[in-house]
Amino acid sequence: MQASQETPEELRRAFGHLPSGVVAVCALVGGRPVGMAASSFVPVSLKPPLVSFCAARTSRTWEALRQVPSLGVSVLAEDHATLCRALASSAEDRFADVRWQAGESGAVFLPGTVLWLECALDSEVEAGDHVIAVLRLRGTALFPQVRPLVFHQGHFERLGSSQPPARTHASA
Template sequence: MSTATNLETAPPELALRRAFSLFPTGVVAVCGLVDDRPVGLAVNSFISVSLEPPLVAVSVARTSSTWPVLADSAQLGLSVLGSNHEALCRKLASRNTDRFEDAEWHATDDGAVLMHGAALWLECKVTATVDGGDHEIILLEVLKSDLFPEVTPLVFHQSQFRGLLTEK
């Protein structure tokens, strides 16, 4: 028998955050070169949108100080982080650290920054932004993809990083 948690007595934002945490998500690094330096952030709100044209979307908090810096980049690299990227993810989410210290990455000629050890690389360009309440929804056209199916992705569930059990 399962145990239900009643969130009716919690503040509405906390209750909703806890409810949303029950949906496991991957974690994506959104990165680009700005003045020849890597800039990036981590998001767990990533979705595939369309195959034709190839589109994906991410959601970024309006309070982000990083997104305004990245928003005008010619291209962005989206890296679906691997299970060994928990420390990198925490750095990309931090405000007071060198987010790329000890990270392995490379930049494309068009300025997309891609993290080594990821399960998927997407090179994208921003096509639209949509009001999403306290977030901006960023629609991106996928220009190129590189898949690494042997890499197990990093999973975020109930506000914790988790691994996937894989059969070998």
Template sequence: MSIQTNTEGAPDQLALRQAFSLFPTGVVAVCSVVDEAPVGIAVNSFTSVSLDPPLVGICVAKSSATWPVLADSNRLGLSVLGSHQGQLCRSLASRNTDRFLDAPWRATDAGAVVMEGAALWLECEVRSTFDGGDHVVVLLEVVKSDLFPDVTPLVFHQSKFRELQIAE
């Protein structure tokens, strides 16, 4: 079954959200210790930017009440969530729950929070922010990384979590 949507002219937000959902993304937890407690959000707009210097980028909705708290942190932990961490992603995206309930995490000496079971941990510092329409574009400098190549990453596609398969 194929659905064709006309994208000529300025698409409405719902049509654009549907169009963007066709691009599969990973899911990244962005977390830090604030006032001795973990604070975090889930983002799916994450990209590598530069190897020298080591930079990554995320985009955060301007409507986020959590981002302004995280933005002032000394260090941020970015965890590329594993395929088994869909519920953690939902918790981090929720506004009405303890986002870290039953979620194993650890804090670095500098206050970044990383999630156990993730495929990748990055410890980062905010380098700069830019206006991105209804989002803030955040450029982060990577100061440390820990890779877990045996962990399959969580994939978000068409508003659902998916599993990777090897193409033949």
């Protein structure tokens, strides 16, 4: 193996070989729902309960979300590819055709998802062109009958189906 000389596009393609779940990170900001999609979500610690995801350092959405006291993390379901594209877009109103509900804390959750996590920003770590946001868990709601959306090689896929999944390209 030689030292890495790949372009950002080649690295994105290489990193895409790691299948991952997709989450929506959402909250009320100024009384309106604001949210973003992230495929870099991971559990970090049980004591204290921490999770993390990565956001581009240039993300205006993360800049708005990081200011609020409570964030809702919704693990997207296998039928949420269109919703994920909307949340990943640069559209001003990503919630125009999206059902959502806000908790008393201002955390926003999406119905029909696998899991809801209510969180608060614990810390941030600069990591190249991204920031790793570490969130402290405040509460959970599980929906075990719902199957997760999986992102792999630039496509949304279904987990563990016995038939080949209908591959949907992630770019809009």
